[in-house]
Amino acid sequence: MALRTAGSVLVVFLWSVAVVLGQNGWSVTYTTQSICSLKRSTVDLSCSYAYPRGHKVTTTFWFTKIDALENYVNLRDDPDYKGHVTYRSDKNKDCTLKITDLRLSYSAEYKFRFITDQEGGKYSGYPGVTLSVTDLQVKVTTTWWSTTLTCSTTCTLTGNPTYIWYRNSKIVQAASSPSYSVYFKTEDSFYCAVKGINSPAVSVGGHSYFHVTYTHQRICTLKGSSVNISCSYTYPSGHTVSETNWYIKGKLHEAPQILSPGYGGRVEYLGKMQSDSTLRITDLREEDSAEYKIRFRTDQTNWEPTFPGTTLTVTGLQVKVTPATVTEGQKVILTCSTTCTLTDNPNPTYIWYKNGHVTTQSNSLFLNPVSSEDAGRYSCAVEGHKDLYSPEETLTVT
CATH class of the missing domain: 2.60.40.10 (Immunoglobulins)
Structure with a gap:
């Protein structure tokens, strides 16, 4: 949709x-x-x-x-x-x-x-x-008689906003309360908005029976690091989970790729099989960027959720020199960038290297004024991941 x-x-x-x-x-x-x-x-x-x-x-x-x-x-x-x-x-x-x-x-x-x-x-x-x-996220709480959707934020929005709820893109509620309740089973999709800013959509189909809640809808993390992709799930009483499988959603006309424990020596399953599961991937590569989902089997049925899983983006680091052509005496800024905002560290401090040696820790590296002594090979790393550094960028001062 x-x-x-x-x-x-x-x-x-x-x-x-x-x-x-x-x-x-x-x-x-x-x-x-x-x-x-x-x-x-x-x-x-x-x-x-x-x-x-x-x-x-x-x-x-x-x-x-x-x-x-x-x-x-x-x-x-x-x-x-x-x-x-x-x-x-x-x-x-x-x-x-x-x-x-x-x-x-x-x-x-x-x-x-x-x-x-x-x-x-x-x-x-x-x-x-x-x-x-x-940002806005929809949290789902299910009881045996209803499903409550909550428009969730990590801090309390300033200004007492109005929360607007959409069902299949049509407004169904506008109120100061961030919650909306559904008292029927439906395959419809829901999302909330505040002044034109939308949350991702969720499907509440089958919440009275089977439901999966992913901890993160999107994760951005560094190439070479490890990541935990986790979820919790509920199912009808009387069922016992016998098997869980994490998989990468296949492209059109392609079968899903099952990530069994030990896959490529980089995959591990954690968690309690009966209520939650965590997929741990180590030594991340950029080609690991994909949408990850879970499906599980009980002693009575197989079940696979139709709504979105967790989208993982693996990013490297890159040093940018501004301006591109540097003359002695200018003000020069070196920035360390990623292709997405890191989930566990959205405003990181970077470790800066010159010719392979640590020089300083800061968000950006300012050389003002720049001199010929500043020329060299620069790279950066995120604090806490000092071994996952960027390719070197050569600064030439004329």
């Missing part, structure tokens, strides 16, 4: 008691100190600021990071935020930050900083605004 995405986006405006930080006439006032918003939505982080008479503000910016040289990284200069941030400033000393098309990796503490024309005229508002970005 094709899911429709409404044309509107979720914009969160913050109206709360201001928090004022500062001393001796210096201050930054944040409208709120925390906010929870949805992936792909838009958010406004509002603030105002003050400073002593006789000063003239020359520079204002927002930041989340401080580079290895202890320089504050302007969000406008951060490649991860390119095209996603807008500053709003006026004579009333408004310093609102707008972030569009939110990503899970944007969860961070955002702080405002301004600089004046006087010596020592620098000020940052600590603590800042903590932004938590979440």
